[in-house]
Amino acid sequence: MTSKSSRRSFLKVSGSVVAGAAVAGCVAPVAPTTMDSAGPTSERVALRFLNKWGSGVRRELMNGFLDTWAEENPEIGIIFEPVADFDRRMPILVAAGEWGDIMLFFDLQLSAFHEVAADLTPYFEASGTPFPGKEGSELIRIPDHVGYEPGKVKAVPFQLNIVMTGINKDLFREAGVPMPWEHDHNGDKWWDWHDYREAACAINDLGEDIIGSNFSVGNIEQDGLVNWSVANGGQLIDVENKKGSWNTPEFIEGQQFAVDMICQDGCMLNVDDYQGLGQALGIYPWAAGVQGIASRGSGYWVSRSEADLTQVAWVRSPNTGQSAGLGSMHFHIVTTQSQHPAEAFEFITYLANFENQKNIALSGTAEPVNAGVWQDADYQATWGGPEAVEAYLDALDNFIFTPQLPGVLEWFGEIKILWGDVLRCGVSVEEQVVIVDQKTDEILAAHS
Amino acid sequence: MQSPRTVAPNISWARLRPHIVGWAFISPWLVSFSFLMVYPFIASFVLSFTRYQLIGEAQFIGFENIQRMLFEDERVADSLRVTFTYVLLTVPAGTAISVLVAILLNQAVRGIPFFRTSFYMPSVIGGVGLALLWTTILAKNGPVNAALGLVGIEGPNWLFETAWALPSLALKALATAGAAMLIILAALQGVPQHLYEAVELDGGGEWAKFWHVTLPQISPAIFYNVIVTTIGVMQSFVEAFIMTNGGPGTATLFYGLYLYRQAFEFYRMGYASALAWMMFLIILALTIINFRVARYWVYYEGEE
Known part of the structure; x- marks a missing residue:
């Protein structure tokens, strides 16, 4: 009798302990503590x-x-x-x-x-x-x-x-186009979109396996074309109002110029060919006259290349004289x-x-x-x-940050898809900026 | 007045012991099942009605996630369209190929173990490694295009052209149908010889043997493969994650990849949970349909 009742008690108690442990395990981690001191303590x-x-x-x-x-x-x-x-x-x-x-x-x-x-x-x-x-x-x-x-x-x-712009000086010479720093803009030596287009298209004409510009990842990443619009006075997101900001003349103009190079001139790789064809040519990334360098590691690669390469300052908007890059x-x-x-x-x-x-x-x-x-x-x-x-110091002065807003990660993912349609020449810039802004508003509202 | 006699429960250690031993033996599974399956299952259901972004409290938002998923988020429709297309491209063709290859590998010819091993080998290689290998094979200057170039065909940019990206992933899936083939092969070897002899006595040829004997006899194995493959393909993730990252555009944006992005790239755990539940319901519905349709074409020995 005693042993049976103690067995039951044991089962009861152990059941309670297990249930209690299970509930305790579900409780959220210890709440973060707040700081109450601004000076270091002397203990180790x-x-x-x-x-x-x-x-x-x-x-x-x-x-x-x-x-x-x-x-x-x-x-x-x-x-x-x-x-x-x-x-x-x-x-x-x-x-x-x-x-x-x-x-x-x-x-x-x-x-x-x-x-x-x-x-x-x-x-x-x-x-x-x-x-x-x-x-x-x-x-x-x-x-x-x-x-x-x-x-x-x-x-x-x-x-x-920070992303850099690189050029293949050999290809510039072969095409007979001025180097970026040889363009004179009222006494200042820099290059704008028009100079860029001239160089890229001339290099593109050199041969089937030579690409004018491989700068375009074709989306909004660091070496993407959105930088052109930002240099032109546009902005990635209207941070203060948490709204889309692409449907502006400044932004559209920058995008249109870049998209024309892809869809009309054929001097720049589109979004898909950048990934597929650029590497396939076997001389990636220096098949291009102009090339985005997305990382410091690539910069070191430049110094070891057999081709005559160098980094140059980002292309500037002809309207503002400014450059920008994420x-x-x-x-x-x-x-x-x-x-x-x-x-x-x-x-x-x-x-x-x-x-x-x-x-x-x-x-x-x-x-x-x-x-x-x-x-x-x-x-x-x-x-x-x-x-x-000069290029590195220009990049340091003019790089821009990703907008610091909750939801911006999702925004990046969605905009890549939406803008990819433009960069495949399937949708017009004017149509898509409206959709992009709607989507931006939706995403930011969902995360606020 | 005599008080009613209390009856002590008739529990003895001897009677309890087998139960306790039994529970003790299954307890490792039970504990892991409870904490690794049941708990996340319930938690994800609860989370699907919340906004939860990894930190802070989950906020209850009712049916907002479900409304967004069904009526507002066009990427859900995109990803479902891609996933269903992928199922249609891979499951019927994959089943047909695995049956065909199994029949070929069931022939008594020299070196058959080598061929069996060769066809099964790709199934042994892990998903990520295989995906990377196929990325190389299907590269613009990869071996597939090099072979096409020998006969004067300029191959496409398989993984980076909207029209070709999904068929390319399907091609990869079809080339790795070894696991299904093995099951069919086992079923083929279990077909009784006397049934073929009966067909011969009736004057039937090879086609009659296949249609009236082989196919019905291996139909349960085919059905099993269809069920398992459909579920697996609906959950496809690795191919798109490694080979195309869902692109170009949304051409290979599988539902599983979209779900992953919502959870682990955009940190919208509540919404991702709702997406996961929708996938579960879709797979459940497809499985039920498969079982309903099976009664018309799957033959079981014990049935009338």
């Missing part, structure tokens, strides 16, 4: 640091940064957790509540996950560090509302990638879960200092976010000549 702390630089040259660089930090800051330990397959795994870590103290995000992710990032304004102020890009700051500019929190700075930049940036954020935000802030500003950023720049893995490095002679020596130096 350990910071979890999630970053993608976990292999190859980048890992070696990161190890060097961490070793130096450990020597100079023995009271602030860093637990480095490299995140492979970063683009996919970071969102999963965010969803799982595995935020650590410091995380790396690229700009579009930060728009989506801005709630993860702590407001760093008090730490900038407490340390007397100007906001990035502001007077006295050693860091380059960042989006106005990084992480989409108006009036707050929620991230410190870590690496920049840049992408990776940021370090201090998570709102961190118990040691002041120390974390100290570490991420350390990663952006001149010495570390120069090492990154010289390794060729990314462009630096430290403004001083851009003026550094050692770094400039890696660019390949005076035209390239």
